[in-house]
Amino acid sequence: MIATFAMWTFILERFAYYLFAHKPTKARLKAEWDARTDKTSWRAQAIRDEMISQIKERTDSNVGIIKTLVALAPLLGLLGTVTGMIEVFDVMALSGSSNARLMAGGVFKATIPTMAGMMAALSGLYFSTVLPRWSARETQRFADELSHY
Numbered sequence: 001m002i003a004t005f006a007m008w009t010f011i012l013e014r015f016a017y018y019l020f021a022h023k024p025t026k027a028r029l030k031a032e033w034d035a036r037t038d039k040t041s042w043r044a045q046a047i048r049d050e051m052i053s054q055i056k057e058r059t060d061s062n063v064g065i066i067k068t069l070v071a072l073a074p075l076l077g078l079l080g081t082v083t084g085m086i087e088v089f090d091v092m093a094l095s096g097s098s099n100a101r102l103m104a105g106g107v108f109k110a111t112i113p114t115m116a117g118m119m120a121a122l123s124g125l126y127f128s129t130v131l132p133r134w135s136a137r138e139t140q141r142f143a144d145e146l147s148h149y
Contacts, residue, residue: 001116003069003073004073004116006065006069007066007069008123008124010062010065010069011066011127013062014061014062014063014066014127014131017058017061018134022059022138026055026138026142029051029054030142032051033047033048033051033146052139052143052146055142056135056139059134059138059139063128063131063135066127066131067128069124070124070125070128071121073118073120073121073124074114074117074118074120074121075117076117077114077115077116077117077118077120078117079113080110080112080113081110083110084106084113085106087106088106088110
């Protein structure tokens, strides 16, 4: 649950960046570029590349963490299932019976963490593929805006 909460916090942070901070950042860097008189020298092109790198760095921020948490969610769910199954076998060993009804209830409870982990991963999977595309697209747009000189 904590991993899912963290994943969604980072996803929402990316949305907040694109909604509130991305346009002002692009506008500030573009104004800085437009204020330059020299736009063709090697130094000017290095400054342009550095500005594009700043945009790429800001748009790529936390995307790796989101991808990691998406990959980690099913594994944490599986860990919960294994822990639950150990408890089922422990109860069976202590009670000395192999009552199918007791086992079925325990197995049912043990599989819930796997389902929760898969749902968490599926909910974040879309964003772990879309956010890198948004980053590449926005970086390329900014590079194109600076290239018209």
